[in-house]
Amino acid sequence: MAAVKLIGSPISPFVLRTMIALSLKKVEYELLPEKLGEKSELLLKSNPVYKKIPVLIHHDRPICESAVIVEYIDQVWPESGYGAILPADAYHRALHRFWTFYVDDKLFPSLVAIGKAETEEAKAEAVEQFRAGLRLLEEAFVKLSEGKAFFGGDQVGFLDVMLGCFVVWIEAMEEVLSLELLEEATMPALHGWVVSFRAHEAVKEVMPESGKVVEFFKMIRAMRMKAAADATN
Amino acid sequence: MAEAEQVKVLRFWASPWSFRVELALKLKGVPHEKVEEDLANKSPLLLASNPIHKKIPVLLHNGKAIPESLIILEYIDETWTDNPILPKAPHERGMARFWSRFIDDKCVGACWMSCWTEGETQQMFMEQARACLRILDDELGGRRFFGGESIGLVDISASFFALWLGVLQEVAGISLINGDEFPNLCRWIEGFVASDVVTECLPPRDKLLAVFQSKKQAILATKSMVY
Numbered sequence: 001m002a003a004v005k006l007i008g009s010p011i012s013p014f015v016l017r018t019m020i021a022l023s024l025k026k027v028e029y030e031l032l033p034e035k036l037g038e039k040s041e042l043l044l045k046s047n048p049v050y051k052k053i054p055v056l057i058h059h060d061r062p063i064c065e066s067a068v069i070v071e072y073i074d075q076v077w078p079e080s081g082y083g084a085i086l087p088a089d090a091y092h093r094a095l096h097r098f099w100t101f102y103v104d105d106k107l108f109p110s111l112v113a114i115g116k117a118e119t120e121e122a123k124a125e126a127v128e129q130f131r132a133g134l135r136l137l138e139e140a141f142v143k144l145s146e147g148k149a150f151f152g153g154d155q156v157g158f159l160d161v162m163l164g165c166f167v168v169w170i171e172a173m174e175e176v177l178s179l180e181l182l183e184e185a186t187m188p189a190l191h192g193w194v195v196s197f198r199a200h201e202a203v204k205e206v207m208p209e210s211g212k213v214v215e216f217f218k219m220i221r222a223m224r225m226k227a228a229a230d231a232t233n
Numbered sequence: 234m235a236e237a238e239q240v241k242v243l244r245f246w247a248s249p250w251s252f253r254v255e256l257a258l259k260l261k262g263v264p265h266e267k268v269e270e271d272l273a274n275k276s277p278l279l280l281a282s283n284p285i286h287k288k289i290p291v292l293l294h295n296g297k298a299i300p301e302s303l304i305i306l307e308y309i310d311e312t313w314t315d316n317p318i319l320p321k322a323p324h325e326r327g328m329a330r331f332w333s334r335f336i337d338d339k340c341v342g343a344c345w346m347s348c349w350t351e352g353e354t355q356q357m358f359m360e361q362a363r364a365c366l367r368i369l370d371d372e373l374g375g376r377r378f379f380g381g382e383s384i385g386l387v388d389i390s391a392s393f394f395a396l397w398l399g400v401l402q403e404v405a406g407i408s409l410i411n412g413d414e415f416p417n418l419c420r421w422i423e424g425f426v427a428s429d430v431v432t433e434c435l436p437p438r439d440k441l442l443a444v445f446q447s448k449k450q451a452i453l454a455t456k457s458m459v460y
Contacts, residue, residue, distance in 0.1 A: 049335060049368060058324075061324050063324065063327045063328075063331070064331055065330075065331055065334060067330075068327050068330045068331050068334070069327070071326075071327065071330065072323050072324070072326070072327040075323045075326065076323045090308050090311040090312050091294075091297050091299070091308070093307070093308070093311065094299045094304050094305075094307070094308045097301075097304045097307065098299075098300065098301055098304055101301060101304070102285065136285065
């Protein structure tokens with residue numbers, strides 16, 4: 001019986017966050033994917049409040065919410081693998097957490113809005129909002145990285161994990177919608193960061209294949225458009 | 234010898250969010266200066282300290298600016314380690330963070346919107362709010378505080394329910410929090426507001442009631458939490 005289990009699969013960026021963290025720490029675990037459209041009894045029992053993935057189960061005790069899980073992983077396995085994920089000092093921890101809140105509350109919803117937009121106008125507006133958010137993160141990266149490869153400096157840090165999980169989705173949406181979201185011209189530092197992040201051994205281990213994410217995105221888009229068409233008939 | 238600490242809180246007297254920060258600092262005995270903000274006319278200091286959201290509370294510690302109440306609470310706990318507000322053990326620590334976020338992401342919003350909507354929309358929000366309060370009531374159980382024997386992160390996060398919710402439901406003429414449905418929460422409220430430290434920090438109820446009464450029409454129009 002595995003001591004560490006994770007409910008979910010890496011196609012979800014929130015599950016991917018926790019997988020990157022576990023990979024950075026070189027912690028072994030059992031991955032328990034959910035079937036699309038169905039929620040297992042284990043999930044409903046382990047996360048009765050939200051009924052959502054990811055859920056980490058450690059020694060039979062569940063922890064829910066990806067940001068909470070990553071902080072838990074960092075606390076339980078402080079020195080393992082590549083070492084600490086959260087920065088050493090309280091102020092930098094606060095900054096990484098602040099930008100993580102921003103990613104979750106503002107940036108991610110605008111990314112979702114791009115995928116859901118039903119008119120060209122709505123899409124253009126959502127794209128501009130998303131790019132504006134990325135431009136703020138570009139500035140934050142320059143300040144936090146201090147010339148190094150990651151938000152965490154030399155090491156992959158908390159914000160790298162919390163933002164990096166969306167990279168493959170951003171790329172998939174760029175391909176399917178023929179858009180440039182992470183513009184090299186206006187966001188050169190973030191562009192460089194994506195390369196470094198994707199190249200990291202611990203990230204490569206768990207990053208889903210781009211092709212799979214593209215197919216998944218196309219599938220959910222088709223499902224959504226069909227549901228909208230059915231609703232108007 | 235520690236350098237002279239400069240601790241300021243950019244705050245608004247009626248805000249439950251800046252209350253959280255002041256309570257945490259008080260619990261840890263950290264001397265600090267309260268800088269009252271006029272939310273209709275935000276100071277250059279606030280705009281410079283929180284350029285992204287331009288909101289209170291902001292903690293200024295020796296020139297470093299930390300915004301967002303839950304982030305500030307963690308910073309305070311890590312910086313001034315007496316009277317910890319977060320549990321040390323990883324699972325308990327994780328659960329405390331989980332419940333604080335639940336309060337902010339689901340509970341407060343549902344309670345707020347219950348007060349300022351009507352008809353079917355209001356019924357929907359009130360159902361959501363009751364479901365949240367039920368979950369919190371169950372989670373608290375027979376314990377004195379969410380933090381056990383002493384006030385912790387979740388108690389501080391839940392302070393909205395201890396004073397603000399009662400005032401809001403009075404202004405809105407609805408009943409959400411009551412002793413029959415939520416006995417544990419109501420017992421918690423009594424114990425929480427009776428604590429000396431909390432009493433010192435809470436804004437006066439009658440003043441809070443007056444401000445919400447006077448802003449009622451404006452809030453009904455916008456549903457905005459910035460009042």
